[in-house]
Amino acid sequence: MEPILVTIDKNPAASSKDVLSGYLDRSWAFLAELQQSSEMEFVIGDSQGSYLWNIERTHRLLDCGNAGGVHSLGHRNPELLATLRTAFDRHDAGIWSMPTAESLALQDSLAAMAPSPGLCRCVTTLSSTDSIDLALMFAMRCTGRNKLVAYRHGYHGHGGLAALVTGSDYDGQIEHYSLSRSQTRFFDEYDRAASVTQLLDGDCAALILELMNFETFEPASPAFLQEIAADCRRKGILLIVDETRTGLGRSGLPWLTSHYALSPDIIILGKGLGGGLYPVSVLLTTQPIYDRCLNEGHWGFSSSMAGSPIASLVAAKVIEIIQRPDLTANVKSLETQLTQEFAALCDEFPAVFAPGSVLGAIATIGLRSRSVRDAIQPALFKRGVMCHSVSLIEPAVVKFFPCLTSEASVVTELADALRGFASELGRND
Numbered sequence: 001m002e003p004i005l006v007t008i009d010k011n012p013a014a015s016s017k018d019v020l021s022g023y024l025d026r027s028w029a030f031l032a033e034l035q036q037s038s039e040m041e042f043v044i045g046d047s048q049g050s051y052l053w054n055i056e057r058t059h060r061l062l063d064c065g066n067a068g069g070v071h072s073l074g075h076r077n078p079e080l081l082a083t084l085r086t087a088f089d090r091h092d093a094g095i096w097s098m099p100t101a102e103s104l105a106l107q108d109s110l111a112a113m114a115p116s117p118g119l120c121r122c123v124t125t126l127s128s129t130d131s132i133d134l135a136l137m138f139a140m141r142c143t144g145r146n147k148l149v150a151y152r153h154g155y156h157g158h159g160g161l162a163a164l165v166t167g168s169d170y171d172g173q174i175e176h177y178s179l180s181r182s183q184t185r186f187f188d189e190y191d192r193a194a195s196v197t198q199l200l201d202g203d204c205a206a207l208i209l210e211l212m213n214f215e216t217f218e219p220a221s222p223a224f225l226q227e228i229a230a231d232c233r234r235k236g237i238l239l240i241v242d243e244t245r246t247g248l249g250r251s252g253l254p255w256l257t258s259h260y261a262l263s264p265d266i267i268i269l270g271k272g273l274g275g276g277l278y279p280v281s282v283l284l285t286t287q288p289i290y291d292r293c294l295n296e297g298h299w300g301f302s303s304s305m306a307g308s309p310i311a312s313l314v315a316a317k318v319i320e321i322i323q324r325p326d327l328t329a330n331v332k333s334l335e336t337q338l339t340q341e342f343a344a345l346c347d348e349f350p351a352v353f354a355p356g357s358v359l360g361a362i363a364t365i366g367l368r369s370r371s372v373r374d375a376i377q378p379a380l381f382k383r384g385v386m387c388h389s390v391s392l393i394e395p396a397v398v399k400f401f402p403c404l405t406s407e408a409s410v411v412t413e414l415a416d417a418l419r420g421f422a423s424e425l426g427r428n429d
């Protein structure tokens with residue numbers, strides 16, 4: 001049968017159904033099947049602020065997942081669009097081998113915001129996956145070792161060395177692609193230091209982790225981080241903190257690292273760094289590590305399109321915006337409102353909801369039973385709310401990552417959707 005061709009910029013434009021059946025026929029069928037099996041079919045037409053509309057504009061979704069922070073400053077943020085438009089008027093991707101003022105300025109603004117003063121050098125890449133790949137290579141060069149330690153249920157990317165440190169059955173690709181099974185040791189219990197330190201030895205180049213549990217969004221305890229960081233120092237292992245999701249004001253401070261007395265050797269930023277408009281990620285590290293990897297020897301890292309003036313300008317603007325007092329205050333009030341609304345929901349529906357955790361705009365509410373866990377994501381979707389995800393390990397929680405620019409009405413809308421879901425469950429019991 002002839003495939004139905006999907007057209008853009010022509011009449012009639014492609015419908016959501018055309019796109020989904022096109023995916024089923026001749027593209028990434030898995031994505032379309034995932035949407036269909038969960039009854040969450042949605043092909044994005046327009047997006048603005050906290051909201052998405054489907055192609056037909058018959059459905060609006062409140063985006064409380066925003067791809068893990070890609071759209072943290074809101075979809076199509078007008079200030080970032082203006083920055084990019086101006087950048088496009090003057091620049092292109094540049095020539096990778098030629099230094100630019102914009103790239104140097106980006107490094108200076110990152111160094112000024114860094115959670116510890118030693119972190120003053122940056123490498124710009126196209127994605128966090130690339131930055132993590134590079135960070136792990138840096139660790140191998142600096143230590144002369146090649147074993148890696150990571151959290152079993154963490155996520156750091158699906159390519160290169162990042163794929164080697166992404167180890168869960170659900171997210172990992174090690175088995176799928178027959179990648180090396182011997183290079184990474186995974187610790188299974190987040191927040192229990194002994195689970196990590198028993199894996200750290202003289203073969204180990206790096207420990208990589210997020211400062212919150214990837215699956216449950218629970219922030220690490222200070223004691224856990226203190227103990228594993230001290231053990232890394234003792235054993236000469238580099239500590240790499242992945243702030244791809246948690247950085248850029250998400251936690252109420254510029255970095256989640258800033259909540260702790262912690263000096264990582266390398267920090268990764270990405271996703272929202274490009275304002276959801278342009279691909280850019282950075283690896284931030286110390287001068288000795290940077291010099292050892294990039295300035296000793298030739299071409300320690302290069303990528304034709306990475307570190308362009310355009311990427312540097314948009315990233316520098318994001319860094320400026322997330323440090324503004326009005327944005328910080330907005331995240332604080334979202335945190336307060338989310339805490340209050342979720343506590344009220346737990347009181348109102350004790351058989352459905354349990355306390356979760358809220359830090360800045362990283363929020364969860366606990367789910368009491370398996371049936372609630374299975375039903376909640378599509379049920380919220382039907383009520384016009386897209387959550388981030390539901391945890392695959394205990395404790396069972398539904399996770400939210402609203403835009404940092406969200407108005408108070410967004411939290412009310414989210415709470416109303418949760419309330420509607422719980423009330424309907426009660427009626428059907």
Ligand SMILES: Cc1ncc(COP(=O)(O)O)c(C=O)c1O
Pocket residue numbers: 068127128129130132155156157158210242244245270271
């Ligand atoms: C914590 C973390 N690290 C790294 C990555 C990889 O980022 P990207 O897909 O932008 O390369 C992700 C993506 O979801 C992530 O959540």
